[in-house]
Amino acid sequence: MSAWNAAWRERALPELAAREWDLIVIGGGISGAGILREAARRGWKCLLLEQRDFAWGTSSRSSKMVHGGLRYIAKGQFGLTRDSVRERQRLLAEAPGLVDPLSFIMAHYRGAFPGPKVFGGVLALYDALAGKRNHLFHSLQQLRYLAPGLKEDGLLGGTRFFDAVTDDARLVMRVLGEARGEGGEALNGIEVVELLREEGRVVGLLGEDRESGQRLRFRARAVAQATGAWAGRFRQDDDVRIRPLRGSHLLLPAWRLPVAHAFSFLHDQDRRPVFVFPWEGATVVGTTDLDHAESLDREARISADEADYLLAACAQQFPGARIAAADVLSTWAGVRPVVCAAGSTLKPSDEKREHLLWVEPGCVTLAGGKLTTFRLLALEVLRACAGFVGRELDDRGAAVFRPQPAQPMPALSPAQQRRLAG
Ligand SMILES: Cc1cc2nc3c(=O)[nH]c(=O)nc-3n(C[C@H](O)[C@H](O)[C@H](O)COP(=O)(O)OP(=O)(O)OC[C@H]3O[C@@H](n4cnc5c(N)ncnc54)[C@H](O)[C@@H]3O)c2cc1C
Secondary structure, three states, rough: OOOHHHHHHHHHHHHHHEEEEEEEOOOOOHHHHHHHHHHHHOOEEEEEOOOOOOOOOOOHHOEEEEEEEOOHHHOHHHHHHHHHHHHHHHHHHHHHOOOEEEEEEEEEEEOOOOOHHHHHHHHHHHHHHHHHOOOOEEEEEHHHHHHHOOOOOEEEEEEEEEEEEEEEHHHHHHHHHHHHHHOOOEEEEEEEEEEEEEOOOEEEEEEEEEOOOOOEEEEEEEEOOOHHOOOOOOOOOOOOOEEEEEEEEEEEEEEOOOOOOEEEEEHHHOOOOOEEEEOOEEEEEEOOOOOOOOOOOOOOOOHHHHHHHHHHHHHHOOOHHOOOOHHOOOEEEEEEEEEEEOOOOOOEEEEEOOOOOOOOOEEEEEOOOOOOOOHHHHHOOOOOHHHHHHHOOOOOOOOOOOOOOOOOOOOOOOOHHHHHOO
């Protein structure tokens, strides 16, 4: 594999623009990286173009969970939950140190939803979909030991279950690395400004190098748009629209709110689920869910109201910690490309998180989806592109991540070695 740096980029750019590609992927988030990876494994000549830096979009601003999404069960989206928990199990097995188990606790309070029985029932279904029993009820005494600092008033006990957590930006970089290892190419700093059409078919695109301002034409048999919240940019559909919804997070120093587990609870203000979880040596509180009206070309950021909402969540669940705005180390906000019917009047949290593909001759556009299910989405996109490329698409369920050669590093602790391998 050649070096992948600025010098390589400058040298390779004209040559890459001159090639005839089977597939060009627009967007260097997890969806684009997954599509490139699955195409490269099949020997497709494929190139990915990202306007900013890889994972610049939502794929570095998510809640970092690799999960089935318990709330999808509540909405009756069993297929989405089943696919997600199976992908979670696959990623845990393939990428230890990058995708790791995370213990969750749902505390139960007298007279409050969800009670232990209802929640245990939902988790039994969740576990059945994953094919693995993964939850346990803890008495009040055990819970106080596991989770000191929880609101005590009416506390009955808690249910512990497992999902998984990752670093979303690192996940994107590893998937891109795997794609490059099998012949895929990826360039950042190239903004696609136009799709090129001939006789009603997309045959390539016009890209602008954000470093030099130079415009380059790229030709491909198929173009896959994996541009997340930007999916509507090159096409308009009368029946559906992309509803950009923003979710924001607070990052707190771990010593101010030390948690050994992720806590999931319903916010008193609107009964939306909120998480408090340990991540990279700090504590994360998230998320909000509201319409994002600002330009997508500016980095999304938390509003003062959202920060207050998340601080209120801390006060609700961990009153003794007295977390205040001055404790916040940093924040991040991501924009979810939620697909909805034109003119939808649903509350943001009630929109279904399904994804959608638009297919036109020579071009497939993906909108929506999840970090967790990137492999399945990639296969769906490639299936839709295969006819344009003149290929068949088989899926033998091959691993996304090739096994790493074992490199004993005795100077590092087992935890450091695991992380490095990840
Ligand atoms: C707040 C929040 C929390 C979330 N938490 C989770 C979670 O815990 N677990 C989970 O599984 N999922 C989660 N999700 C969903 C998940 O993060 C997204 O579905 C996923 O990251 C979307 O990836 P993507 O590659 O489709 O889009 P993005 O990551 O946004 O990537 C699209 C890329 O396209 C590029 N692009 C756009 N236009 C152009 C152009 N013209 N030319 C070149 N490049 C272009 C952008 O710069 C961007 O990098 C969350 C989402 C949000 C908003």
